[in-house]
Amino acid sequence: MQGRNLRLQNPFLLLLPHSCRQTHNHSLHLNTIAFNSNSEITKYVTNATKYWNNFYKRHQNKFFKDRRYLQKDWSYYLSNDNSHSNQQKVVLEIGCGAGNTIFPLVAAFPNLFVHACDFSPHAIALVKAHEDFRADRVNAFVADVTVDDLDETVLRDSVDVVTLIFTLSAVCPSKMPFVLQNIRKVLKPNGHVLLRDYAIGDFAQVKLLEKNQLISENFYVRGDGTCAFYFSKDFLSTLFEMNGFSIMELSVYSREIENRSRKIVMDRRWIRGVFCKPHNLQPTLVPKPDDSLFPGSKSG
Ligand SMILES: C[S@@+](CC[C@H](N)C(=O)[O-])C[C@H]1O[C@@H](n2cnc3c(N)ncnc32)[C@H](O)[C@@H]1O
Numbered sequence: 388m389q390g391r392n393l394r395l396q397n398p399f400l401l402l403l404p405h406s407c408r409q410t411h412n413h414s415l416h417l418n419t420i421a422f423n424s425n426s427e428i429t430k431y432v433t434n435a436t437k438y439w440n441n442f443y444k445r446h447q448n449k450f451f452k453d454r455r456y457l458q459k460d461w462s463y464y465l466s467n468d469n470s471h472s473n474q475q476k477v478v479l480e481i482g483c484g485a486g487n488t489i490f491p492l493v494a495a496f497p498n499l500f501v502h503a504c505d506f507s508p509h510a511i512a513l514v515k516a517h518e519d520f521r522a523d524r525v526n527a528f529v530a531d532v533t534v535d536d537l538d539e540t541v542l543r544d545s546v547d548v549v550t551l552i553f554t555l556s557a558v559c560p561s562k563m564p565f566v567l568q569n570i571r572k573v574l575k576p577n578g579h580v581l582l583r584d585y586a587i588g589d590f591a592q593v594k595l596l597e598k599n600q601l602i603s604e605n606f607y608v609r610g611d612g613t614c615a616f617y618f619s620k621d622f623l624s625t626l627f628e629m630n631g632f633s634i635m636e637l638s639v640y641s642r643e644i645e646n647r648s649r650k651i652v653m654d655r656r657w658i659r660g661v662f663c664k665p666h667n668l669q670p671t672l673v674p675k676p677d678d679s680l681f682p683g684s685k686s687g
Pocket residue numbers: 435439440451454481482483484485486487488504505506507510530531532533551552553554557558
């Protein structure tokens with residue numbers, strides 16, 4: 388192997404259509420998957436706030452880089468250029484962390500007002516302590532979007548754009564329908580949800596699978612106790628459609644990233660989507676309270 392980069396085996400590529408695959412040496416470990424016990428899953432899901440709060444205490448605002456690419460990709464939805472009006476646009480960033488999505492947006496679009504929530508009080512404190520924080524542009528508040536009604540803090544039907552940037556993947560899949568219903572309440576009719584997140588087959592998923600960190604189908608726990616779900620296009624489109632959204636855009640994109648010091652090539656895979664809350668459309672699914680928390684879990 389000396390002098391050559393090791394191309395890591397990616398068992399998830401076998402699940403993808405041929406057109407999405409690249410040439411890899413496949414090894415199929417899928418039949419060795421064992422889900423962890425339900426008590427262990429409950430531990431990570433019910434204590435999610437604690438694990439993320441510890442994450443921000445440890446890393447402060449140093450872990451994520453500012454996501455400057457969003458302003459270019461999504462200026463259509465965030466600027467006033469296409470609306471023929473100078474009215475302030477209202478954004479709600481769910482799971483804002485230390486503010487790596489919101490501060491670049493506030494700087495790029497002077498007409499935005501941003502509500503930003505996170506269930507980690509430490510993350511919200513970091514946002515409020517940020518040098519660019521201005522209370523007349525940003526309303527930062529603590530909320531767990533799997534439990535707390537967003538319309539207690541944000542007016543119903545008042546938000547133009549909701550951003551979900553690597554946040555839905557942190558939520559247990561059985562709670563995702565509630566999160567979308569929660570968002571629908573505050574989104575204006577014809578308002579949009581802009582999403583970026585991890586896609587099935589991502590390098591990090593392969594590593595988590597190898598370390599037996601799977602807790603239910605496509606849902607993993609990392610070493611620090613935070614969880615990550617990996618999305619397929621089918622899963623995400625069904626989830627949004629069943630909760631009353633229409634799909635405007637949905638795509639998976641990938642990049643090979645070389646780590647020269649470790650001599651590996653990482654196959655990173657992400658999903659991006661734009662969803663719309665149509666006028667008058669009711670959701671076809673009203674989620675039941677959490678009686679089957681972990682669909683796909685095989686252990687008792
Ligand atoms: C990967 S970080 C992304 C942070 C931010 N969106 C960004 O662009 O950098 C995921 C964030 O979601 C937050 N989060 C996870 N589950 C949540 C929940 N149920 N309610 C509110 N925030 C949550 C975490 O605390 C964390 O800050």
